[in-house]
Amino acid sequence: MEEQSRRQRIVCIVGPTACHKTELSIELAKRISGEIVSADSVQVYFGMDIGSAKPTVEERQGIPHHLIDCLPINTPEFSASLFRQLAASAINDILLRGKIPIVVGGSGLYVNALTYPLGFAVPKDDTARENAICEYDHNAKMAYARLKSVDPITAARLHPNDKKRIVRALEVFDCSGQPLSGYGADFQNSEGREAPFEPIIIGLTMDREQLYARINLRVDLMMEHGLLAEARAIYDVNYDRTLPAMKSIGYQQLFAYFEGNCTLEEAVEKIKQDTRHFAKRQLTWFKRDERIVWHDVTSWDDQKNDLIEQLARDAQVWMKGKTP
């Protein structure tokens, strides 16, 4: 309890893409003297502006934004762990300046990295990963069986086809001698470690059909605002296509078009489709998080003023640390 109250508090805004997170966060920041920390795995890259729905300088209205535009596209690897380091230092800075950090984003794992005591104890090990991939490709069943014997807890969580996670779990064991589950296998703080920050989490959601309609519309707007040229510029640089940034929605589909694998119309449809699927996955992720206080913003235009006022009060109470 003593430790808990000493932990630094932050405000988080989460929810699926196209759910007014950006607008809300900026309005909130204006009222409570906040600064924004983006928890978004694509907005971190320079040059991916339209497709990642980065707020423009005008939209930011002078509110400082962190973790936007801080990596080149050809960054070979970024990770939740690295995000935590960068975001944590940004947040500490903000707090030192007496401002309120507002973490806003749709990358659920990134938010959890800041608000749960996630392990991230064993860094990526290229050799061990190579070997695990070979092992899995050679005989997936046996690779899974080995994980079962070496780390039964993680194996039980994972489906035998979940190559990426099985490989990672084997990698962790092979280079550390410890099972991945030994570093804390859940989000429930069962290991008793302390999370970096203590959040109030505001969740935005809306009627599914409405959300999908907004997504479709937003993709059309992105195209009008020059997404094609933005994607083309990135395509022309000829980056390694296995780079994480190259797989972002809105870009990979247009790359397929540039390569003649589909028409432009089909590519745009695919962007909408993939964005809808993505929004659904985000909702699944956030739904199980019982810390989130949800707000249905289906009728955003009518409710936003009241909602912003209310959330500004909630956030300020939270930051003063008066736990009920």
Added chain:
RNA sequence: GCCUCGGUAGCUCAGUUGGUAGAGCAAGGGACUGAAAAUCCCUGUGUCGGUGGUUCAAGUCCACUCUGAGGCA
């Protein structure tokens, strides 16, 4: 007017010699610890266009009918 081929799940279509239907996509649900806008898993009842008939049994055969596309006049 005649001929041909269609009409089966939200969409595109399968459906063997008659045994009350099944794939892909969409959609829904779930998972998620150094790739997370990534990756992985689960879920298919629908007046088989309609009405009658043959049959123990019809999406499947027959008749009529509605409807779409194409062809010939």
